[in-house]
Amino acid sequence: MSATKRGNDNPNQPRLNRNTRAGQSESFGDLVKLHRRFARGSAIRLLQTPASSLVTLFVVAVALLLPALMFGLNSNLASLLAGFQDSAQITLYLQDSVSEADGQKVSDDLLTRNDIEDAYYVSPSQALDEFGASSGLEGLLIEMTANPLPGAIVLTPSDVSSSAVDELARQLQELSLVDVVQVDSLWLQRLAAISNLVNAIGSVLSVIVILGLFFVVGNTIKLAIENRKAEILVIKLLGGSDMYAARPFLYTGLLYGLGGGILATLLQGIILATFNSNLEVLMRLYQSDFQLRGFGLMSSLLVIVAGAAISWTAALMASLRHIRAIDP
Amino acid sequence: MIKFDNVSKRYADGQEALSGISFEVSRGEFAFITGHSGAGKSTLLKLILAMETPSSGQLIANGVNLNRVSKTQIAHHRRQIGTVFQDHQLLRDRSVYENVALPLEICGYQPNDAARRVRAALDKVGLLNKEKNFPEALSGGEQQRVGIARAVVNRPSIILADEPTGNLDPELSAEVMKVFQQFQSVGVCLLVASHDAALIERLNCRTIVLEGGKLLADQKLRPHA
Numbered sequence: 001m002s003a004t005k006r007g008n009d010n011p012n013q014p015r016l017n018r019n020t021r022a023g024q025s026e027s028f029g030d031l032v033k034l035h036r037r038f039a040r041g042s043a044i045r046l047l048q049t050p051a052s053s054l055v056t057l058f059v060v061a062v063a064l065l066l067p068a069l070m071f072g073l074n075s076n077l078a079s080l081l082a083g084f085q086d087s088a089q090i091t092l093y094l095q096d097s098v099s100e101a102d103g104q105k106v107s108d109d110l111l112t113r114n115d116i117e118d119a120y121y122v123s124p125s126q127a128l129d130e131f132g133a134s135s136g137l138e139g140l141l142i143e144m145t146a147n148p149l150p151g152a153i154v155l156t157p158s159d160v161s162s163s164a165v166d167e168l169a170r171q172l173q174e175l176s177l178v179d180v181v182q183v184d185s186l187w188l189q190r191l192a193a194i195s196n197l198v199n200a201i202g203s204v205l206s207v208i209v210i211l212g213l214f215f216v217v218g219n220t221i222k223l224a225i226e227n228r229k230a231e232i233l234v235i236k237l238l239g240g241s242d243m244y245a246a247r248p249f250l251y252t253g254l255l256y257g258l259g260g261g262i263l264a265t266l267l268q269g270i271i272l273a274t275f276n277s278n279l280e281v282l283m284r285l286y287q288s289d290f291q292l293r294g295f296g297l298m299s300s301l302l303v304i305v306a307g308a309a310i311s312w313t314a315a316l317m318a319s320l321r322h323i324r325a326i327d328p
Numbered sequence: 329m330i331k332f333d334n335v336s337k338r339y340a341d342g343q344e345a346l347s348g349i350s351f352e353v354s355r356g357e358f359a360f361i362t363g364h365s366g367a368g369k370s371t372l373l374k375l376i377l378a379m380e381t382p383s384s385g386q387l388i389a390n391g392v393n394l395n396r397v398s399k400t401q402i403a404h405h406r407r408q409i410g411t412v413f414q415d416h417q418l419l420r421d422r423s424v425y426e427n428v429a430l431p432l433e434i435c436g437y438q439p440n441d442a443a444r445r446v447r448a449a450l451d452k453v454g455l456l457n458k459e460k461n462f463p464e465a466l467s468g469g470e471q472q473r474v475g476i477a478r479a480v481v482n483r484p485s486i487i488l489a490d491e492p493t494g495n496l497d498p499e500l501s502a503e504v505m506k507v508f509q510q511f512q513s514v515g516v517c518l519l520v521a522s523h524d525a526a527l528i529e530r531l532n533c534r535t536i537v538l539e540g541g542k543l544l545a546d547q548k549l550r551p552h553a
Contacts, residue, residue: 233417238407239431241403328377
């Protein structure tokens with residue numbers, strides 16, 4: 001019974017020397033092939049239990065949808081704000097004693113300033129006509145002996161940021177003929193504050209959702225591992241590492257994240273379409289054609305990629321923890 | 329290849345499964361472990377597979393000190409060992425082919441190369457025509473042979489077998505032993521737990537006898553008559 005050594009060329013012959021790693025995958029292509037096989041296996045498993053997979057997918061999608069809608073709403077608000085800010089106006093009410101010619105001159109002088117985009121003078125009589133036309137009180141106004149309205153200069157600042165507008169208003173207040181400076185930006189500031197609040201809520205919600213996703217995906221993976229305990233045990237007995245045993249579950253997590261992300265972008269499309277038809281009626285009343293915009297390609301991709309990354313990480317943590325506990 | 333040096337194994341409940349075991353099995357050696365059930369045969373195999381760690385004494389298998397091994401070392405160590413489990417440990421949701429291919433997949437073999445090896449291993453145990461079947465469709469003896477094919481497919485340095493012929497008729501048992509001997513002839517170290525006295529007698533191999541966790545006898549080969 002002596003040990004004899006033979007060549008290892010024939011695959012039918014047992015081999016003792018294991019220094020060579022012949023036959024093991026080395027190229028990138030093989031690795032891709034291997035991983036594709038794992039991904040397919042995980043997908044097939046998900047399809048084998050369609051009901052529970054769909055429920056998990058839906059939970060992941062809804063969880064991703066909440067903060068995504070929040071940020072989506074905010075970007076709509078921001079674009080709405082930007083539109084209004086372009087038409088930000090400052091009105092200078094001149095002192096009563098200023099003649100029309102002086103008023104026109106002040107207005108023309110202001111036009112030479114860099115920080116003013118446009119300025120036009122509204123004489124007291126023009127103002128009265130406009131007021132009469134817009135209020136429908138022409139008849140009543142004719143009865144008036146004196147015009148109570150002052151002359152005004154309406155100007156558009158070139159820099160519409162709120163600090164620049166405030167600074168301009170302060171400077172204009174110091175002009176000698178100016179009585180009152182009115183900046184129509186207070187409501188803009190309020191809207192901006194609301195936008196910031198929505199953003200903050202979105203951020204907090206994101207954190208909560210990430211934690212929730214970790215819980216949902218982690219728990220799903222834990223159950224899947226529980227169901228395949230025997231298989232993991234055998235893999236470990238045959239020398240498979242924890243990471244090897246975890247691989248199918250990582251793909252499961254990845255697929256949940258990708259699928260949930262795609263479902264979330266589809267759902268937001270449906271939600272926005274529903275909103276928009278209602279919004280259109282409202283906006284027509286205000287003579288606006290404003291429409292809620294969807295995520296767009298980049299934001300949709302972000303939702304899908306973020307979902308996949310979170311879900312994969314959750315799967316990694318859960319599977320390594322639970323697989324380590326399975327000890328033959 | 330496998331060296332037990334005064335190894336004892338005591339379980340948490342105080343039961344001593346092995347006490348003061350010392351023996352050595354070298355490359356290309358074929359040894360039976362025999363004894364009544366509860367004598368410690370399975371514990372001994374579990375120690376070599378690093379499923380358990382010795383309570384005392386030193387155990388070295390395939391150059392690995394099994395008293396102190398990390399998780400990664402254990403995984404790597406097990407890849408060098410082909411194990412035939414008493415309860416087969418086949419995956420029910422995978423075909424015979426996939427079951428046998430599993431050790432190769434774990435080691436990262438290319439599918440084409442793995443396919444050749446799987447077929448060669450299945451051919452050795454006479455199950456080439458059942459590669460698409462699932463384990464549940466096979467008889468106990470066939471399942472056992474799938475387990476044997478899986479144990480040898482990766483050309484291990486050590487083969488451990490726990491009652492590998494328990495469900496096989498004498499003819500198939502002889503076939504399986506022939507496969508084992510083929511591996512022995514190229515330097516693989518084989519340790520087979522069995523109480524098939526007739527088989528052991530016929531094969532004329534070294535036999536390690538355990539009783540109550542102690543080494544009762546280590547019978548070397550009988551000189552050829």
